[in-house]
Amino acid sequence: MPTTIHDVAKRAGVGIGTVSSVINNSRPVNEATRQKVLTAVAELDFVPNPSGRRLSMGKTHTLGILIPFFTGSSQVERLRGVMSVIASSDYDISLFTIETVAQRNKVLQTVPRRGRVDGLLIFSMNLSEDDVRRISQEKIPTVLVETAHPALSSIWVNDVAAAQTAVEHLISLGHQKVGYISDYLDDPFGAFSRNRYLGYCQAHELAGLPVRPEYLRQNEHSRANGRCMGLELLNLPDRPTAIFAYSDEFALGVLDAARELNLNVPRDLSVIGYDDIELAHFAQLTTMRQHLFQSGVQGVELLLDVIENKDTSPTQLQLPTELVIRQTTAPPQEIEKHTVGRLPSSVTYK
Amino acid sequence: MPTTIHDVAKRAGVGIGTVSSVINNSRPVNEATRQKVLTAVAELDFVPNPSGRRLSMGKTHTLGILIPFFTGSSQVERLRGVMSVIASSDYDISLFTIETVAQRNKVLQTVPRRGRVDGLLIFSMNLSEDDVRRISQEKIPTVLVETAHPALSSIWVNDVAAAQTAVEHLISLGHQKVGYISDYLDDPFGAFSRNRYLGYCQAHELAGLPVRPEYLRQNEHSRANGRCMGLELLNLPDRPTAIFAYSDEFALGVLDAARELNLNVPRDLSVIGYDDIELAHFAQLTTMRQHLFQSGVQGVELLLDVIENKDTSPTQLQLPTELVIRQTTAPPQEIEKHTVGRLPSSVTYK
DNA sequence: CTGTTAGCGCATTCAA
């Protein structure tokens, strides 16, 4: 049997109330008895049982972290950010990773409860109105990251504008035929792909370029699928000269495809990603950076803040993105010929 | 106020015992009343308060995961493995990441308590005898991963042998001057660096090669430090022709250094890493693979098993490693000249 | 089959 507060009280020859007071500094205690209690605590190696404390206080001292797509590279960065600040707080972290819609529903139904967590940090998931209602009803301090809801504090990124900027970079380089490699546009977790597609379309519209449906591919998120879709696009009779990928992972897959087809990047094909994961740096991938680690840091910080001052209205915070130009984007060959006056090397794709 | 079991009981017109029975299927309930309870539960959107349940049952339904060096690439893979199996269990995950010795001590002192966690999964940390004693006393089911203790179930890797194999690969290629880029040999978290150094020494001994102290560098674990130490080694008057790195991250840093010095890898320098993180594949790094994801999977599975059958004696499980030969190791130039009969290209390092 | 009751370990009143 683990030692309880009663054991300590008996050992120190005091009541449990006194022990509790000493442990929590909740009321003044005579220095002598205080020391007796402290030595008893030390001798018995006593640590209060959190369940008892939680039940009694109605607080869990636990933060629930909900993260989908944990298998991908990007979300881990956010978690790293979270853990970096949580280390110096005294909250426990209850981690819920989510890979399927069923899982999401179950978690969203059971986890956001008073008595279960004191606060909720939800990454990259749109909530149903039902979800939001429950969270509001139970008054669970909550912060959304990479998605937004007017009723909840949110930290997000303007996906539409960021994607538009990315595609505009391609267009300004001279590309007229830009493909988009996307997650499913009707991804049940959120409108991320759709928003980026919107930005893609807007960039085309502004440039007076047509949006060609055959240049859009959708599939589940993975590097392998990025490669597949890249292959499809690059085997088109009139293939795109540039590809905007929904994510760096997809973009890396496209790079794989290009390599297989003996296409030189960026000479024969420009590729731009999204996220700026660690691998992107290594692959010299041009990409739209969103500050993943930072989003985790700010997410918890905001959450901690919301927990402190419950009364305040939801904070809406927009995180910046940055176009990081590296080695995978360049003018298309035709343009290069005109401007630089150099003959394009023979195209070797089959 | 959140709804409690009493609310449900009142609403359904039954006692709380009946509600509890229905929820937990803990005793037969008349189908009619059962339905009444179920509808009441649904109408009130009731979910039992875990603190109450925990306190009453003396079980937390929580697994504590202790991970050091979470900022590095390798440990995340283990966590991924953990989460992949935990998804289908009904345990909560309480995550503790550890970056400093102080943190480690605090966590190891407060977390391994009955009433706090039902089980403990500890990655990559040596435990003091005090730690082990507490864990044993409190009878917390525990599994160690990447480290071992006779009193606790452990899943580990033979670092000495693996490192020896790695270095032997270099030596068999013809390298006589092999550097070792290491974490601190007296790393308080474990003997990982020391063991790999041992393997390094054994390989030398078996080959009749001297271990040159100037070829050993120690520093904190990071890619940047890998680069620094790489630079140091490569600027030596009689520089090594091959480098064995404690980790892939270090190895990547060495690759950075080589690039800076205009050294061609593997022509001018062979590099071998350890871990086989995702980036290693991308960098075409030859490395000693340990199955990180798998270690997480097996870790929880074993832990779940230990929790089920408390009585059994500790399981000791050794995970295999594999030498993965990619593009960063080759015979040294001098050897190549003799065996292949080809002139070495001019060395361009400064 | 089901309602009532006694703890689980703790913080926090209320008395003293």
Next chain:
DNA sequence: TTGAATGCGCTAACAG
């Protein structure tokens, strides 16, 4: 300044 009593929400044993 401190000890005893109450209740947090729940499960399980007990009684009906």
